[in-house]
Amino acid sequence: MTGPLPALRARAAELDALLARLEADEGSVRADRADATADDEHDPEGSTLSGEWQRIEAIRRAAASERAEVDAALARVDAGTYGICVVCGESIAPARLEARPFATTCIVCAA
Structure with a gap:
């Protein structure tokens, strides 16, 4: 296989895996936030759950945006x-x- 397809398909697979991991991470943060005993705002050693949620969301948005760019590139390959x-x-x-x-x-x- 030559041309751009292998690189684009490989990047799409990497982004799909990253997005799946981020979804799982977000699920863990949601579960932790639902725990009424989680007092992360007073933990001087770690990041807050809110901060972690924001970090995950920022990475997810960037990965989803890049995935859309890869999809558009694949469509351009198909269109010539x-x-x-x-x-x-x-x-x-x-x-x-x-x-x-x-x-x-x-x-x-x-x-």
Whole structure:
């Protein structure tokens, strides 16, 4: 298998695994927050449950956003428009696509 598909599919699988782990982590935090005896706000050694929930949510949002970018790149592969800058219509440099396989713009337009 050549071209962008292996990298995009691998990244999609990594993001799916990360999102599943984050969902499990969020479930644990929810369970801990439901425990009336959990007094995390007074624990000087650890992060608060609220802080942990916010951290998990921020990572989840970033991973979901990147997953959407990967899906869009896969759709561009199917449409035959992968590697074409959406702004100027020129080819995106292979090195840029290697570094960021879901890039939608060439380096010039990205700047």
